[in-house]
Amino acid sequence: MRASALLPFALLGLAVLAGSHLASAQGTAPPPGDPKLGAALWMRDGCYECHGTVAQGSGARVGGTGPMLAPKPLPFSVVLSQLRRPINVMPPYSTAVLSDQDAANIYAYLMSIPAGKSASTIPALSGYLRK
Numbered sequence: 293m294r295a296s297a298l299l300p301f302a303l304l305g306l307a308v309l310a311g312s313h314l315a316s317a318q319g320t321a322p323p324p325g326d327p328k329l330g331a332a333l334w335m336r337d338g339c340y341e342c343h344g345t346v347a348q349g350s351g352a353r354v355g356g357t358g359p360m361l362a363p364k365p366l367p368f369s370v371v372l373s374q375l376r377r378p379i380n381v382m383p384p385y386s387t388a389v390l391s392d393q394d395a396a397n398i399y400a401y402l403m404s405i406p407a408g409k410s411a412s413t414i415p416a417l418s419g420y421l422r423k
């Protein structure tokens with residue numbers, strides 16, 4: 293059998309692994325944190341520079357400075373692993389500059405960010421929405 297014929301099975305295995313990782317991450321409650329302290333750290337540590345002051349992201353689909361992180365942040369374990377070992381161009385935050393507790397405080401801040409209003413409730417946008 294050619295190696296390329298095995299590719300679909302390898303991808304399926306990866307998908308199953310990723311799925312079980314997500315399931316276990318979602319089952320873990322985040323450590324307690326202080327959202328006010330987290331908001332201060334968000335500004336002090338420069339998260340806002342790339343992700344926006346309320347984690348709204350740069351808004352660009354490609355080539356933006358940082359993705360939207362709230363409302364409904366990713367599970368804490370995923371956020372922590374992104375901080376310690378970013379998947380791409382984000383600078384890493386080691387425990388020397390950001391403790392696990394401070395990461396939990398930032399996470400509490402992200403959790404506290406409410407969803408924005410739906411565009412359909414903003415009169416000035418009514419002419420721009422698709423029916």
Ligand code: HEC
Nearest residue numbers: 337338339342357358359371374378379380381382383398
């Ligand atoms: C210099 C810009 C920059 C700074 C500063 C920055 N980020 Fe990021 N962040 C990014 C980019 C770009 C990504 C996309 C993935 C990557 O490049 O690693 C990202 C991804 C993330 C993700 C994963 C989002 C996803 O959907 O996968 C989280 C969580 C995150 N950042 C949290 C933070 C926190 C918390 C801070 C502050 C302690 C921070 N970032 C500081 C640029 C930045």
